[in-house]
Amino acid sequence: MRSVDDHLAEILATVRTLAPLEVELERSLGTTLAEDVKTPVELPPFDNSAMDGYAVRAADVERAGPDTPVTLPVVEDVAAGDGALYAVGPGLAARIMTGAPMPAGADAVVPVEWTDAGRTSVTISRSAPEGHAIRRAGEDVREGDVVLRAGTLIGAAQLGILAGVGRRRALVRPRPRVVVLSTGAELVEPGLPLGSGQIWDSNSYTLTAAVRESGAEGFRAGVVPDDAAAFLDQLDAQLVRADAVITSGGVSMGAYEPVKEALTPLGTVRFERVAMQPGMPQGFGVVGDDQVPIFALPGNPVSSFVSFMLFVRPALRKMQGLTPDTAMSTVRATTTTGLRSPRGKRSFLRATLGRGPDGGAVVTPVQRQGSHQLAALAAANALVVIPEDVTELPEGVTVDVMPL
Template sequence: MKSVDAHLAEILATVRPIDPVGIGLDSALGAVLAEDVRSPVALPPFDNSAMDGYAVRAGDVAAATEADPVVLPVTVDVAAGDTAPRAVGPGHVTRIMTGAPVPAGADAVVPVEWTDGGTDRVAIRRPARVGNAIRRSGEDVRAGDVVLGAGTTIGPAQLGILAGVGRHAVLARSRPRVVVLSTGAELVEPGSPLGPGQIWESNSFTLVAAVRQAGGEATRRRAVGDDPAEFLETLEGLLGAADAVITSGGISMGAYEPVKEALSPLETVRFEKIAMQPGMPQGFGVLGERQVPIFTLPGNPVSSYVSFVLFVKPALAKMRGLPDGPPATVTAALTAGARSPAGRRSFLRGVLDAKGSVTPVHRQGSHQLAALAGANALIVVPEDVTELPEGATVEVIPL
């Protein structure tokens, strides 16, 4: 059987980063920058007030106290967005609002809370040091500074700084478009009544959520039955709108395996046994002129999700232009013993706590979705280990 590491290496050697395109800020959330973004101006672009208050000359209010306030005339109001040239002469103040340009001659801002709030004359009860409550030009960003580097994932804060330096669009890699398709004649849509031998289809919902959590855009298609021709026709209709395809089911060794039967003749998708549990049957390859990657995952719910974590998630990272490789692990101490079949790398579902301990869940069957829903980690048991005692140190993949 092929090793987990070899299968992942083959996948990562095949998938390619998505070509970068110009993306408007309204659509850029979750995209990954393909350029360094520099600020054309200093931020803030001018000295401005950090508070509502009064722009003063610090020397004029140095003697102010609660008992003996300094009273000065107010010459004008300066609001945020004021573009008129303003100045503060000796012995005078201007009333100023947060974000407004600091008038020439002023070297401090007295917060309104330190005053009586006067509009014609103001009593100032505390001194203000030079620079008090003033945001200096360039104290956040200097003109020409790189504010975001290539390879940065664009989140809310990144969108804010992009807009703040005047960018309306950026060169970036979009979130990969992934189509998810389940197979099986026994599958019916949730909410529909169950007939004899039927189950509600769940894998596609799990996989769509996993894709979105991993930074992709996912589209779910209704499950198709066990007819290879129907599967292939459905698949061909989806390729034009996909950067990757994920299927679940139809790849095992028995009869009625539509995914394997439909794709094997193309000779661009390989179906193999991987030395792992759960998820031994796996398939991967490319389809069509655009060489769209397709991940054919097992149909058992736990096997499908574990396969996504191990193989699809790293591939999506590479497609996004992010660092790829095996899932990150942490070490933890087992709170109970665990067993694993010889020659396979096991990924036991477990509950990882904040103290660095991990507890295997009681039900480890590849069909037991409820146990997976109660887990937050995968406990990795190496191929050459068949039994681990309580207290053993293990590698754990947080979910």
């Protein structure tokens, strides 16, 4: 059998990072920046008020207090977005709003809460030192500073700074388009009645959701019967919109394995046994003129999900221009019960990760570990990783755990 690490290494050596393209800002969320972005101006571009209040000269209010208030004439109203030029002379004040440019001569802002909120004159009961409540030009970034580096995943805050430096479009690596196919004559669409020997298809829904949770675009193409020709027809139809394809089922050693039967003659997809539990039968390769990666995952629900987390998710990260999380983020936790694992296979036991009485991380395997037991997977929030050479672990030992 092939090791988990070797199988993943081949996958990451095969998949390619998607070529960059320029998109409108609204479409950049969830993509990966493919360029360094510099600001053409300082941010903020001018000194402005951080609060609603009164722009003053600090020297004029330095003696202000509850028992010694200072009253100043209000000579101007300065609103945010006001492009006029204003000035505040000695002994005067200007009413100012948050974000409004500071008038010439003023070097402090007195918050409205420290005043009587007067319009023609204002009584100030607390002093404000020079620079108080003023956002200085360039205190965030200077002109020409790099605000985002290539390789940054664009979330809400990153999209905000792109807009903040005046960008309308951005050069990005797009989210991979991933088509998900389930195979099996026994599969029925959820919501339809079950016939004898039939089950509802859950894999395509699980895997499409996992694709989307990984930052890619998932397209569920539905169920394909146990027929190699029908599978190839559906695959050909889907390749026009796919950067990657995921199949589930049809990869084992028995009869009626349409994925294996259809793809093996192509010579570009390999089917192997990987030393892991669950998920031993695996297929991977490329198909079509564009050499689209295809992940042929086993059909048992837990097996296909664990396989996705171990192999597909890191590949999708590489396609997005992100660092593949080859080890999957793991934490250390103490077992609350003894564990068993078959020799020669790396086991991924479904478990719940939590905190013990002392606040330390503890992990408890779920009761049902069968590769078909989807309800147990849904109740789990982590996978306990047991190495290939370990067959038994007692309660109270520290193990590696992959949070889901």
